[in-house]
Amino acid sequence: MKFHEMKIAGLDRKLPLCPLTDDLYIAGFVLFGDVELTIRCAEELLSRAPEFDIIVTAESKGISLAYEMSRQSGKPFIVLRKEPKLYMTDVITTDVQSITTAHPQVLCVGGLDAELMRGKRVLAVDDVVSTGGSLIAMEELIETCGGDIVARMAVLAEGDATKRDDLVYLEKLYLFTPDGEPIMD
Secondary structure: OOEEEEEEEEEEEEEEEOOOOOOOEEEEEOOOOHHHHHHHHHHHHHHHHHOEEEEEEOOOOHHHHHHHHHHHOOOEEEEEOOOOOOOOOOOOOEEOOOOOOOOOEEEEEEEHHHHHHHOOOOEEEEEEEEOOOOHHHHHHHHOOOOOOEEEEEEEEEEHHHHHOOOEEEEEEEEOOOOOEEEEOO
């Protein structure tokens, strides 16, 4: 397996290269289990965040980051789920297509969490933004619930997401050839 070495929030990490297509590879980035990196990324993102009331992320890879940002800031966080759960009432849903999943998915939020967002300044947080599909779905739910998105934040931006002027991110993540060479813009 090939790896891409990079510095994220001041820490060195090796990310495995994973095939997206026969001709295009992505670097796999997973915060789960990397407590040191999660803490540092949360610190860095919070240092760049405007005033906010609540953090919102999508299930599942952004959960540890949103939790740590919540812990450090003392502000609550909400997880938009991939399917309705038994405890959820008055469920609001939207479709999402992410580069890392093979089929369309759904994001949803229950009425109690929706009410927590109403009229609040929201940080929309994810681990990696690439095509922006997950972020668009998050935005739709937040806005439907009456939340005001004050910042879109991610640890890494990949591909066209690096050109967005509405995204706060820590590092640029390249796409790769099958030989492991970064594809430069």
